[in-house]
Amino acid sequence: xxxxxxxxCRKTLVLMAALALGAGSVHGKAAxxxxxxxxxxxxxxxxxxxxxxxxxxxxxxxxxxHYDPETLELSEGRVEVQAGSVFTNHDRRDNHxxxxxxxxxxxxPDIVFVATDYAPRDENGGTLTGDLTLLGNTHPVELxxxxxxxxxxxxxxxxxxxxxxxxxxxxxxxxxxxxxxxxNMVGDEVILRFEFEALRQ
Numbered sequence: 001x002x003x004x005x006x007x008x009c010r011k012t013l014v015l016m017a018a019l020a021l022g023a024g025s026v027h028g029k030a031a032x033x034x035x036x037x038x039x040x041x042x043x044x045x046x047x048x049x050x051x052x053x054x055x056x057x058x059x060x061x062x063x064x065x066h067y068d069p070e071t072l073e074l075s076e077g078r079v080e081v082q083a084g085s086v087f088t089n090h091d092r093r094d095n096h097x098x099x100x101x102x103x104x105x106x107x108x109p110d111i112v113f114v115a116t117d118y119a120p121r122d123e124n125g126g127t128l129t130g131d132l133t134l135l136g137n138t139h140p141v142e143l144x145x146x147x148x149x150x151x152x153x154x155x156x157x158x159x160x161x162x163x164x165x166x167x168x169x170x171x172x173x174x175x176x177x178x179x180x181x182x183x184n185m186v187g188d189e190v191i192l193r194f195e196f197e198a199l200r201q
Contacts, residue, residue, distance in 0.1 A: 030066040030073055032201040033162060037062060039197035042081055046172075047187030056097075058111075060085035065115060065198070067162070069150055072123060077115030077130065079194070084109060101179040108135050116140070123147065128166065134175040143168040143194075153199075160200040167193045 042058040058081045065077035083105035086097050098105040112133040120126035125146040132141045148163035171188045173181060180186035 030068040030071075030075060032064060032066055033198040034201055035061075035063040035079070036161075036197045036199055041193075041195040043193040043195075045191040045193075047184065047189070049183075049185055054088060056086060056088040058082065058085050059087050063113075063196075064201075069123070069162075072118075072120040072126070074115065074118035074128070077113075077118075077128070079113045081111040081113075082109060083111055102177060104135055113141070118145075132170070132175075135177060137175045139174055141168050141170060157199070162198045162200075163196075164198065165193075165195050167191065 040061055040063075042061050044056050044058075045053045046056075048054045060082040061079060063077070063079035065074060067074045083103040084098055086094055086103060086105075088094055088097065097103055100107070103111075110133075113130050114133075115128060115130040117129040118126055119129075125144070128143045128145045130141060130143070131138050143166045146165045148165055150162050151160075153159055153161045169189055169191050172178075172190050173188050181188055
């Protein structure tokens with residue numbers, strides 16, 4: 001009787017372990033992805049007196065996130081952009097944008113986005129929600145995300161790679177940046193674009 005009981009217990013434990021392993025293989029685990037700094041473009045666009053849309057870049061940024069390409073679940077995303085790395089191809093204007101009229105880079109050197117939710121449309125993209133901290137103020141934003149490609153890189157590091165495009169439009173005044181809003185000298189709406197390749201860790 002004891003032998004029969006022991007055999008039954010062992011079978012039950014084996015079955016439970018098999019079910020646990022099976023569940024793990026079905027749901028998987030979100031992998032960590034790190035944005036490749038060599039393929040990370042951070043752009044912006046803002047109106048200038050109604051004559052044109054001034055284009056600019058931030059030349060320094062980094063980021064990582066957890067993402068499962070099978071379940072389309074994303075978590076723990078964070079991107080940091082160095083405010084002082086702003087570039088508009090005009091030294092005097094760049095220095096002005098770094099000043100306390102705009103980015104106040106000396107007192108707020110980092111612009112930070114932290115992901116809070118991701119709602120996939122399908123395997124090709126979705127809506128990413130998160131908190132954007134700028135000038136010491138934090139407000140939620142939504143980004144439209146397109147996953148351009150998920151594959152092994154064809155040369156060089158040959159690692160599993162995600163190619164991503166994302167964009168959003170914010171009102172800079174919401175973060176307390178209100179210089180030159182009068183008469184629309186510098187527009188309130190700022191379009192932000194992120195283009196990057198992320199490597200699976």
